[in-house]
Amino acid sequence: MADERELLEQRIHDAYESVEPSAEAQERMLANLLAVKGRARQTGEGQTQAVATAEDTDASATRQREKTSLRRVSAGGQTGRRHAAKVTVAPGRRSPWRVVLPLAAMLVLVAVVVRVTGASRNESRADGIMAQSSEKSSEPVSEDTAVADELAAETNAMGVEPSITESADPDAGGEESAAVERTVDVCPSITLEDGTRLTALRDGVSIDEVDSERVGELLGRGSAAAFDAPDGEAGVPCEVFRLVDETDAYAVRYEGEETFWRCTPLV
Amino acid sequence: MGDALDIEAVFRRHVKTVYRVCYSFMGSAADAEDATQATFMRLIDHPRTFESEQHEKAWLIVCASNVCKDVLKSASRTRVTAMPEREPADPRQADPIDATLDAVLRLPVRYKDVVYLHYYEGYKTGEIAEMLGENPSTVRNRLRDARALLRKTLGGDE
Numbered sequence: 160m161a162d163e164r165e166l167l168e169q170r171i172h173d174a175y176e177s178v179e180p181s182a183e184a185q186e187r188m189l190a191n192l193l194a195v196k197g198r199a200r201q202t203g204e205g206q207t208q209a210v211a212t213a214e215d216t217d218a219s220a221t222r223q224r225e226k227t228s229l230r231r232v233s234a235g236g237q238t239g240r241r242h243a244a245k246v247t248v249a250p251g252r253r254s255p256w257r258v259v260l261p262l263a264a265m266l267v268l269v270a271v272v273v274r275v276t277g278a279s280r281n282e283s284r285a286d287g288i289m290a291q292s293s294e295k296s297s298e299p300v301s302e303d304t305a306v307a308d309e310l311a312a313e314t315n316a317m318g319v320e321p322s323i324t325e326s327a328d329p330d331a332g333g334e335e336s337a338a339v340e341r342t343v344d345v346c347p348s349i350t351l352e353d354g355t356r357l358t359a360l361r362d363g364v365s366i367d368e369v370d371s372e373r374v375g376e377l378l379g380r381g382s383a384a385a386f387d388a389p390d391g392e393a394g395v396p397c398e399v400f401r402l403v404d405e406t407d408a409y410a411v412r413y414e415g416e417e418t419f420w421r422c423t424p425l426v
Numbered sequence: 427m428g429d430a431l432d433i434e435a436v437f438r439r440h441v442k443t444v445y446r447v448c449y450s451f452m453g454s455a456a457d458a459e460d461a462t463q464a465t466f467m468r469l470i471d472h473p474r475t476f477e478s479e480q481h482e483k484a485w486l487i488v489c490a491s492n493v494c495k496d497v498l499k500s501a502s503r504t505r506v507t508a509m510p511e512r513e514p515a516d517p518r519q520a521d522p523i524d525a526t527l528d529a530v531l532r533l534p535v536r537y538k539d540v541v542y543l544h545y546y547e548g549y550k551t552g553e554i555a556e557m558l559g560e561n562p563s564t565v566r567n568r569l570r571d572a573r574a575l576l577r578k579t580l581g582g583d584e
Contacts, residue, residue: 167576171545174526180445180459188463189437196433196470 341366342413343420346395348388349411351381356425357399359383359411367421369410374419375401378409431473437466440483444490446546450538451494453531461497465490487547488557491539498535529579537572540565 180188343366347359359366378401382394396414399422410419441462448461468489476482533541539558543549551569555562 167573167580168545170523170526170580171530171541171576173523174530175446175450175542175546177523177527178446178449179442180455180462184455184459185438185441188441188459188466189434191463192433192437192466192470195467199470 341418342383342395342416343411343418346383346385346397346413347422348386348394348425349381349383349397349399349422350394351379351399353379355379355381357409357411357422358386358425359420359422361421361423369402369419369421371419373402373404374410375403377401383411383413431469433466433470436469436482436486439479440486443483444486447487447490447539447542448494450530450542451491451498451535457497461490461494464493464497468493484557487543488539491542491558495535525580526576529576532579533572533575537568537575540568541572541576544569 343359347366349357349359351357361367378399380396380398383397384392384394388394398412398414400410400412400419402408402410402421408421408423411422412419444465445458445462448465449455449458452458452461465486469486474485476485530538530541540554543554543557544551549557551565552562554560555565558565
């Protein structure tokens with residue numbers, strides 16, 4: 160049985176051994192390969208950038224196919240006259256679509272997930288802003304407002320007078336609270352006793368401080384409040400002064416404060 | 427192994443091996459030549475550095491096997507059947523080598539690479555499995571089946 164098996168192995172080996180390309184065929188194949196290689200080199204040097212890019216795309220698809228199908232192989236030494244080898248990689252024969260399609264699908268999926276996540280974040284942020292503004296304007300006392308009121312009560316209990324800002328904007332917190340501590344932020348709408356209306360807002364948001372050296376004579380007294388303050392609500396007393404170097408703008412100073420803020424007539 | 431690919435040197439070292447593999451799959455000299463060139467073209471298109479000549483050889487064997495499978499698959503899709511170059515030999519009358527070669531050529535494609543790697547190159551089952559990315563038991567089964575087919579074709583016991 161063993162002899163028979165060995166005989167079969169020997170016959171198979173000899174059969175393979177008998178297959179050999181003729182010398183002429185070898186030279187023909189080599190010449191073709193060298194010609195193709197030379198042409199490829201020339202083509203690579205002479206082609207325009209656009210064509211080269213297209214080729215790169217094709218080549219990268221092929222490379223991708225080869226890369227993904229590389230297989231790691233290890234093998235032993237020699238067996239008789241047959242040679243074993245240590246192989247580390249071998250090219251696969253998987254279709255490029257097997258790689259490209261799942262890859263493309265994965266990229267699309269990632270893009271969709273990123274977009275959806277971003278949209279939901281924006282929505283939640285927008286929801287938060289909406290909720291914040293609605294809480295500010297709505298009459299019913301929200302839970303946050305109640306907490307702020309409790310804090311204010313505690314502050315009063317400690318003998319500290321809550322500032323206008325704190326009482327006006329209980330929802331503000333952290334960095335925002337530091338920014339809105341100024342009266343001018345909360346009460347930018349100024350009404351003088353003669354009915355003249357001014358605003359301390361510039362471009363809707365920013366407020367400029369005015370150097371006291373630029374402040375001239377008193378224009379009038381009045382009160383300041385928020386633009387959306389209900390009619391009849393008592394505002395913060397203030398004084399409005401002319402500027403020595405500007406005719407279209409004025410300086411307002413809120414009661415109890417020393418800082419002058421730039422203000423302009425409300426058109 | 428040098429860094430720069432000397433395709434002529436590589437070709438001269440391994441052309442017979444690659445050609446044998448291709449011939450065992452394709453069954454004709456013309457198709458085997460085409461497949462051999464395609465195999466070396468893959469190396470030209472994507473040059474790589476090999477650890478040794480054995481590594482280089484093994485890579486080319488697997489590459490040639492894959493090239494041939496691709497060609498045969500493509501041919502089967504387009505329903506183009508290559509005419510066999512050799513007339514099947516009567517195993518009892520023809521030269522034993524020719525008869526064996528005919529039997530090998532008539533093996534189903536799935537057996538061809540494992541038979542070549544095992545019976546001609548001398549790789550063990552596990553090594554072939556790693557090279558082809560197959561399960562060792564799959565390779566063992568294929569070798570067993572191929573051996574049975576060859577024995578049957580060549581008039582053996584099975």
